[in-house]
Amino acid sequence: MATVVVSVFLKPEILDPQGRAVLGALGRLGLSGVADVRQGKQFILTVDAEITAEKLAEINHIAETLLSNPVIEDFTVQVNQ
Amino acid sequence: MTARVGVVTFPGSLDDHDAARAVTLAGADAVSLWHGDANLHNVDAIVLPGGFSYGDYLRCGAIARFAPVMEKVIEAAHAGMPVLGICNGFQILCESHLLPGALTRNDHLHFICRDQKLKIENNSSAWTRDYELGQEIVVPLKNGEGGFVADDYTLDQLEAEGRVIARYLDLNPNGSRRDIAGITNVAGNVVGLMPHPEHAVEDLTGPTTDGLGFFTSVLTTLLAGQAVSV
Numbered sequence: 001m002a003t004v005v006v007s008v009f010l011k012p013e014i015l016d017p018q019g020r021a022v023l024g025a026l027g028r029l030g031l032s033g034v035a036d037v038r039q040g041k042q043f044i045l046t047v048d049a050e051i052t053a054e055k056l057a058e059i060n061h062i063a064e065t066l067l068s069n070p071v072i073e074d075f076t077v078q079v080n081q
Numbered sequence: 082m083t084a085r086v087g088v089v090t091f092p093g094s095l096d097d098h099d100a101a102r103a104v105t106l107a108g109a110d111a112v113s114l115w116h117g118d119a120n121l122h123n124v125d126a127i128v129l130p131g132g133f134s135y136g137d138y139l140r141c142g143a144i145a146r147f148a149p150v151m152e153k154v155i156e157a158a159h160a161g162m163p164v165l166g167i168c169n170g171f172q173i174l175c176e177s178h179l180l181p182g183a184l185t186r187n188d189h190l191h192f193i194c195r196d197q198k199l200k201i202e203n204n205s206s207a208w209t210r211d212y213e214l215g216q217e218i219v220v221p222l223k224n225g226e227g228g229f230v231a232d233d234y235t236l237d238q239l240e241a242e243g244r245v246i247a248r249y250l251d252l253n254p255n256g257s258r259r260d261i262a263g264i265t266n267v268a269g270n271v272v273g274l275m276p277h278p279e280h281a282v283e284d285l286t287g288p289t290t291d292g293l294g295f296f297t298s299v300l301t302t303l304l305a306g307q308a309v310s311v
Contacts, residue, residue, distance in 0.1 A: 017189070069183055
């Protein structure tokens with residue numbers, strides 16, 4: 001079975017208060033040198049079929065309409081056969 | 082004939098009963114609509130209430146947007162029916178692309194609950210025409226993800242077309258860009274608002290009765306026959 005990983009992150013120009021809070025915690029824990037943290041989410045789709053170009057197009061469509069909101073988020077799709 | 086205003090209940094809606102009560106106090110018949118029923122039951126206008134539809138999983142409003150009833154709501158909104166989305170309802174309207182922009186996590190990360198002062202900046206929409214332009218009102222605000230965001234082009238367009246219907250006064254409670262509390266679509270029939278006018282319709286339970294104007298406005302709109310019934 002193949003897995004398809006869809007990663008969703010806020011667009012760079014959208015404020016990410018959660019990432020900023022994590023960045024603050026990193027500093028308090030003594031990890032220096034981290035300039036920025038962006039928090040996102042990942043969807044791991046286990047697919048019980050071959051990942052054809054057609055299937056990939058369907059997954060891309062779902063990533064664009066349901067899994068992400070294109071107004072504020074970008075996404076990537078990675079296939080692990 | 083008394084106007085019929087539908088209030089949709091999603092799994093996780095909280096304010097549907099308050100919204101229905103506000104509709105009744107304004108003088109209309111409140112009609113309960115169910116998320117799984119793709120039927121608007123001959124209503125003349127629709128309220129999408131506040132709450133946490135589908136637990137706010139994925140993104141606020143993202144799953145509610147695909148509920149069977151929403152297909153009909155979107156169709157009716159495009160045909161001109163007045164639709165008001167409050168809080169979670171505003172998020173659903175943005176996810177449905179009936180309104181531009183999106184609502185994101187409050188910039189300070191805290192859930193906020195307070196009586197909020199607003200300035201009405203558009204009194205020609207289907208839901209704001211009973212207010213004076215520039216009128217200041219106080220209604221409750223309660224949200225965790227109420228920060229309105231859109232790109233600069235969209236914000237400029239909203240401002241230029243007078244589509245910002247209300248702005249936060251004194252304090253921006255959630256980091257909304259340009260202090261925007263509510264907006265409308267180009268036609269003026271679809272309105273999204275983060276604060277809660279339905280909680281400010283009676284002296285006993287609200288800080289004011291300033292919120293009632295949203296619900297009487299839609300009746301004024303329907304009486305004037307400027308809305309399309311689907």
